[in-house]
Amino acid sequence: MTTGQTIAATARLWLRHGSPWMARARRELTAFSPQMVELGLHELFADIAANVEELERREAPRITSRGSRVTVSHVLSGNLPNPGIVSIIVGLLAGARNIVKPATGDQMPALFVESLAAVDSKLAGRVVLTSNREAYRKADAIIAYGSDETLSVLRQNVGGASAPRRNGKTRQGRGAEAPPTFFGFGHRVSIGLVNLRDLSTRNTQYTIRAAAFDASFWDQQGCMSPHCLYVRGNAAAFAEALAVEMGQFDRRWPRATLRFEDAAAITRERNEWRFRGRVWASKGSTHWTVVLDEHGDWSPSPLNRFVFIRPIESLARLRQSKIQNPESKISTVGFAGFTPTEVVAMAQADRYCSLGEMQRPSLLLTHGSRPRVGDLIHES
Amino acid sequence: MKTARKTIYQSAPKSPPAGELDACIFDFIARGVERHSTDAEFGSLALALFRHQFALNRPYRRYCELLGRSPRNVKHWKQIPAVPTTAFKDAELTTLPPRQRTAVFHSSGTTEHRPSRHFHSAATLALYEAALWPMFASRMLELEPVAAVTDRRYSNCRLIILTPTPAEAPHSSLVHMMETVRRRFGAPHSAFVGATALEDGRALAAAVHSALRTSHSAFLLGTAFAFVRLLDAMATSRRGRGLQLPPGSRVMETGGYKGRTREVPREELHALISAKLGVPRSAIISEYGMCELSSQFYTGGEVRSPGFSRQSQSRVMAAWEPAEAGTPNLARDAAGSAVFRGPPWTRVQVINPETDREAGDGERGFIRIFDLANRASVSAIQTEDIGIRRGDGFELIGRAPQAEARGCSLMVPS
Numbered sequence: 001m002t003t004g005q006t007i008a009a010t011a012r013l014w015l016r017h018g019s020p021w022m023a024r025a026r027r028e029l030t031a032f033s034p035q036m037v038e039l040g041l042h043e044l045f046a047d048i049a050a051n052v053e054e055l056e057r058r059e060a061p062r063i064t065s066r067g068s069r070v071t072v073s074h075v076l077s078g079n080l081p082n083p084g085i086v087s088i089i090v091g092l093l094a095g096a097r098n099i100v101k102p103a104t105g106d107q108m109p110a111l112f113v114e115s116l117a118a119v120d121s122k123l124a125g126r127v128v129l130t131s132n133r134e135a136y137r138k139a140d141a142i143i144a145y146g147s148d149e150t151l152s153v154l155r156q157n158v159g160g161a162s163a164p165r166r167n168g169k170t171r172q173g174r175g176a177e178a179p180p181t182f183f184g185f186g187h188r189v190s191i192g193l194v195n196l197r198d199l200s201t202r203n204t205q206y207t208i209r210a211a212a213f214d215a216s217f218w219d220q221q222g223c224m225s226p227h228c229l230y231v232r233g234n235a236a237a238f239a240e241a242l243a244v245e246m247g248q249f250d251r252r253w254p255r256a257t258l259r260f261e262d263a264a265a266i267t268r269e270r271n272e273w274r275f276r277g278r279v280w281a282s283k284g285s286t287h288w289t290v291v292l293d294e295h296g297d298w299s300p301s302p303l304n305r306f307v308f309i310r311p312i313e314s315l316a317r318l319r320q321s322k323i324q325n326p327e328s329k330i331s332t333v334g335f336a337g338f339t340p341t342e343v344v345a346m347a348q349a350d351r352y353c354s355l356g357e358m359q360r361p362s363l364l365l366t367h368g369s370r371p372r373v374g375d376l377i378h379e380s
Numbered sequence: 381m382k383t384a385r386k387t388i389y390q391s392a393p394k395s396p397p398a399g400e401l402d403a404c405i406f407d408f409i410a411r412g413v414e415r416h417s418t419d420a421e422f423g424s425l426a427l428a429l430f431r432h433q434f435a436l437n438r439p440y441r442r443y444c445e446l447l448g449r450s451p452r453n454v455k456h457w458k459q460i461p462a463v464p465t466t467a468f469k470d471a472e473l474t475t476l477p478p479r480q481r482t483a484v485f486h487s488s489g490t491t492e493h494r495p496s497r498h499f500h501s502a503a504t505l506a507l508y509e510a511a512l513w514p515m516f517a518s519r520m521l522e523l524e525p526v527a528a529v530t531d532r533r534y535s536n537c538r539l540i541i542l543t544p545t546p547a548e549a550p551h552s553s554l555v556h557m558m559e560t561v562r563r564r565f566g567a568p569h570s571a572f573v574g575a576t577a578l579e580d581g582r583a584l585a586a587a588v589h590s591a592l593r594t595s596h597s598a599f600l601l602g603t604a605f606a607f608v609r610l611l612d613a614m615a616t617s618r619r620g621r622g623l624q625l626p627p628g629s630r631v632m633e634t635g636g637y638k639g640r641t642r643e644v645p646r647e648e649l650h651a652l653i654s655a656k657l658g659v660p661r662s663a664i665i666s667e668y669g670m671c672e673l674s675s676q677f678y679t680g681g682e683v684r685s686p687g688f689s690r691q692s693q694s695r696v697m698a699a700w701e702p703a704e705a706g707t708p709n710l711a712r713d714a715a716g717s718a719v720f721r722g723p724p725w726t727r728v729q730v731i732n733p734e735t736d737r738e739a740g741d742g743e744r745g746f747i748r749i750f751d752l753a754n755r756a757s758v759s760a761i762q763t764e765d766i767g768i769r770r771g772d773g774f775e776l777i778g779r780a781p782q783a784e785a786r787g788c789s790l791m792v793p794s
Contacts (some may be wrong), residue, residue, distance in 0.1 A: 258734065260744055264766060264780040267733035267746060271464040271762050275443055275471070324661055 003092050004056030006120045013115055014041060020230040023116045028107040032219060033254040034090035034210065039219050043360055044082050051363040055373070056093055058364070062374025063094060069088065070096040070377050073180075075137035075154060077146040078103025079221045083185065085112050086363065086370050087143045088127060094376040098127045099135050141181040141376045151184040153220050158182050168354040183371045188223040188331040189300060192355055193312070193346060194305050195231025195337030208238065209335040210356025212245035213333055215307040216288065217359045219255050224351070224369070227301040228308040230315045232337070236278065239292040243280030246288040246305060255287045265302035297321065315346060331368065334358040395435035395451075396428045398475070398755065402503055404428070405752055406510060408725045413514045414770075417724035421459075425725075426457035429759045434474035438759050443467070457727065458738075462748050462760035464673050468496035475756045476501050485553035485671040488635075498553070498671050504756040508553075508674045509560045511753035515723050516561055520599060520632055537628070539570035540591045542584070542602025542610065544736035548575045553671040554635065558601060565731055569594065578606055581613025589623055597628035601658070603635040608644055611652050624658040631659050634667040643719055646776075647718070668720045668776060670760050674753035677720040677728075677773070721773035725752040730769035731762075733780075739769050747774055 001009070014021050025041055026034035072091040076084040084102065088109065091098040102109040110129055116125035116216050136142050137158065144154050192211060199207060214226050221291040231238050258266075266286040273279050288305040296314065298321040301307060330349040334357065343352055350368035351361065366372055404425055408417070431451045434441050444450060444461050454460055465487075467473060474481065480501040481482065487496035500508060541558045549555040554571075562570045576581040588610065592598055602610075614623055625631075631653055633646070644652070650664045669676040722728060729738050730745040739745035747767040750760050767774035 260733070261781050263734040264746070266733075266766055267736070268780045271764075272466045274446070275439075275464055275467040276447070284735055284737075340718075 001120070002053070002056060003095070004053040005173045006091065006123050007052045007089055007116070008049050010112075010116045011045040011052070013118065014045040015049060021111060022037065025108065025111055028111065031078070031106075031257075032256045033327065035253045036198060036217075036219065036256070039253055040311075041081065043217075044085065047154045047360070047363050048085075052089065052093075055192065055364055059093060059373040062372070062377075064377060066377050068095045068097075069310045070094065070141065071139045072096040072376050073136035073142045073144075074096050074098060074100045074109075075136050075142065075144040075146065076100065076102050076106065076109060077150075080218045081106075081108040082218075082222065083145050083369065084109050087145075088112065090370055090373050090374065092123065092126060093373045096126070096141075096376055097185035099131050099139060099346070100127060101131070101135055102129065115346040139180050141183065141371075143185075143371060143376075145185045148186040151186045155182050155184060161249075181375070183375070185369060188329050188368075189227050190224050190332040190334070190349075190358060191318070191330060191347065192226040192358070193228035193315075193333060193335040193338055193343055194229055194231045194238065194334075195312075196238060197233060197337070199337045203336070206243075207355055208241045208245050210354070211242055211307075211334075212249050213356050214358040215242075216246055216249045216253070216255070216305050220301070220303045220307075221303050222359055223363060225303075226307060226332075226334060226358060227303075228298070228310055228318075230310050230312045230318075232312040234308050235294065236292055239278070239290050240280060242307070242309065243288075246290060246307075247282065247363075250282065250287045250305070258286060262302070262304055264303060266306055269302050286340060305353065318347070332358050332361075395431045398432065398503070401425075401429060401432055401755055402507060403565060405507055406630045407727065408752060409507075409510050409514060409723075411724070412766060413518045413723045415724060416426065422725070422727060422750075422752070423457040426460060426727075426750060426759060427451075427454065429755065430454060430457075430460045432755075433475055433758055437473060437758065439467070439471035439473055457750060458729070460750065462750075462762040463758045464762045465496060465670065465764060468498060468672050468757075470492045472497065472499065473757050474499040476504075483556075484551055485556065486551040487671050488552060488554075495551075497672055498757055501756060504674075506701075507753055507755055508556075511675045511723070511725070512557050512560060513564055515676055515678055519667075519680050520630060531731060537597045537599065538567045538591065539565055539599045539601060541570070541572045542578065542588075542590055542600065542606035543572055544575040544578065545572040554603070554669065557669070557676070561601075565599075573606075578609065581609045582617050584610050585613040585623060590666055592623070597626045598641075599630050599632065600625065601632040601634075604633055604644070604646070604649060605635070606633075607633055607649060607653060611656055612642075614656055623656070629657075629659055630663040630665065631657070632665045632667055634669065666720070666776075670763070672754075672757070673749060673751050674755075675723055675726050675751045677722040677726070677749075679718060679720055718775050719766075719770040719773040720776060722749070722751075726750060728772065728774055730767055730774055741769050741771065742775065744768050746780065747776075 013019060022038060026037050029037045032040065032134060049071060072094065074084065074087045074091065076087070078084070084100070084106070085108065088098055088100060100109050111148075113124050113127045116127070136144070136154065142154070142158060144151055192214065194207060194211070196204060211226070211229055217225065263286045266289060269291070270279055270281055270289055273291045273293065275295065277294065280290040282288050286304065290307055290309060292309045294311060296310065298318045299308070330347060332351040332353060332354055333343055333349040334355040335343045335345050336355040338346075341351060351365070361367055361369065408425065434444055434451055440463060443463060447461050449459065449461050463473060476499050478633065481499040482502050483500040483505050485498045485500070521547040539562055541562065543549070543555050543558055544552070546555055546559045558572070569591070573584060574585040577587045584606070588600070597635070632651070633649065646666060650661060653664055654661045655657060666679040667676050668678075727750040730743065731737070731748050732739045732745045744766060747763045747765045748761070749763065752759055754761070764780050766777040766780050768777065
């Protein structure tokens, strides 16, 4: 079996009805509700099972024998499981040895590697999990996820460090002092654009449900979930309908219990916006919040299923903000009712997709959220 | 639209006139701060005030209507809608017509483009001044308000106020409070150090040093940031190192840092003040106030929780444990030392952010204040500060976290 085939087989283990791996994930991934874990991982492994072999085929011309001599460090942030799993898969497809430092308390990388070992223990042996915060230094390439501050520190440390020698040899193609290649993935936000005027009633219903999915899936922890939806048409009616859908989503896939600080951030925003705009929110909890801001500037959501609705005219203010600039901080734009050409003209982003697909990026696309397989073994 | 509004509210109780309310609030204040007000006393005036503010404060009424609250269905003071402090930035939250607005207090902060605005008339400013004195007299002077001016202990004592002067900060509620205290206190040599001295630590130390030369005891009143600047200067200047407050002196620290100097946790700041200025910890008081309020909260004093005997309160205080590992137990040194309490014309609720319900004793939440002296704005204020409920008071933790961008896909080029 090729590496891609092995990974696909592993993904299918997770997708089986009554999968013990999924059962363990439901128990051990406590940052989300068990229902959310199951839905999220099902989406992730379905994508992996469907696309990993195709990804391997596409990347094949760039994968060289050098891959087996390369070590890739993965420093994971733990806000959601997807980036870590995808990162490990990219390292494995490159043929590299992988050192993985999961976020404190994040069980998912260990579970995934364990499931991989059940299919191919030799391949799983190419992934080493560590809690050593300094382990990332001993690598030819580093893939790091986290806050901008964390990435800045990591990058500074790497830049200043001498490249380690192994087996008395310097790294192939590099000087002994060359730092490892650094791939950092930090803060970004996503938005949605909705044109209600060009949607049929049926499509409007679908769009509202899709928007609720994007704003609720993985409790909005990923950078591809929308902070704000800009609406052409009746934004207030859209907000009200979205609130109903978010409530329904929460009943089926409840949000996690939050830390005090996260709940406080939501309540603080709710209090402020109850005076400044209109708020639809879950009663007696912070589970979901929809805020209609008809006059406001860009402001980030406190996340955990808290989404702003702004009229499309406000998009001009977003363009003037530091969120939208030549080095774009917008990851994904989800849209409905607009043409792709209109959307690209309205907002600069790494990825454009239909509303409802924002948090379901295909493994086949890099869209700024992972390095390409070949980049890890590229000889400079 | 006008007709509809008339129809909706014609059955609601009438709004009492401002003069009548002022008289009731003055009466409340005149009873002093040592006697606890009953819920019935407090609630009756709070509901009358709500009717007044609902009728005359348009943005507040609109807010209440959005929440589905009006004098018709608000039957208890706890049901009065609390406005967030940020609302004072967005709207003119006042019952006063423009011609009656003789003063306005702004929120401080070097980075605030839109400060909060709290308007006052001559009448409500008089209320503000009347409301601030009894608690100050009780907590700082340890006296009944009427005795303070003539008490012999303070005959050669002066106030050294570590803030700008009233002329330099005409819209600061804190400076107005200090000026009111200075006038009521009556010591002729009491003074503000002024804005220039506050900008330069050495000048601040020199000003304090100079003020101390001729006084037997002193009350040093200032913001946390001013104390940090003073202490930093003392560490580096010869004159500063010899700065010691005379026996009998007291210190009142208030407010935050607003990014103007390094931040020092309150407990650590008090320890530094005590060590460097030679003041016992028991003589250092913290004050909590804001421009959106007309009353202040102080540390010190007893828990007056209804239903708690003094003995049971002591047991509760002794049993307090740190909220989290590593957090200092502020209540350990002296009962109530880190607990803020207000005068009887105020009430405090600590609101659990997840459930929006009142937190239990010892639990964290948002501090919500009901201040009957806020006659011309809104009596119920939802602050952005987090506190731990302690009986009828609260232990202040600090400002609630703000939303921050988070994510996982910004490409940082190698």
